[in-house]
Amino acid sequence: AQSVTQLGSHVSVSEGALVLLRCNYSSSVPPYLFWYVQYPNQGLQLLLKYTSAATLVKGINGFEAEFKKSETSFHLTKPSAHMSDAAEYFCAVTPFGNEKLTFGTGTRLTIIP
């Protein structure tokens, strides 16, 4: 069985500051891990994914995430926040790409001007 825990339902950072969104997972098999972003009243857009290749994954819009097996973590970071980054972010896990995704509860990111 898989599960995801996202610490912090709300995160606020100043424009230009580091963004760090936390995700810890539980999986009985080597996982596929994803970060998706959701803007209000829209679907989910894929930011990046980990599928057992490089542990440091680079995604779109300057985001990246590092898979740490020893810590069962897949935290999302961005060096410098932009106003357009304000959205809801979901971490998700699956044992295989074509199986259901198990989502975390989401983190709402607010950017302070």
Add this chain to the structure above:
Amino acid sequence: GAVVSQHPSRVICKSGTSVKIECRSLDFQATTMFWYRQFPKQSLMLMATSNEGSKATYEQGVEKDKFLINHASLTLSTLTVTSAHPEDSSFYICSAYRGGEDTQYFGPGTRLTVL
């Protein structure tokens, strides 16, 4: 990235009526599509897995006779909410699995309001 569309984007209906939502993969073929439901300010919960040419697999607690899923082609899956009631009001999002990238891509969602 791959493109997945949903139609309609918003629908308002009266209690007791049925509503059909379409999910299409526009630039790839998807043998597997998924239907999720999202309540306000909450995460996504899988309702069912839809495989082309076969019956959908429903998650525990999801009424298959109420939420009818048809995956008749490699680019189209439909979700029909039968005899809709106000408690069915929600945001319904589909995803399509793109095998070449081993990734699910999501549609823009359909907001259903049942009066």
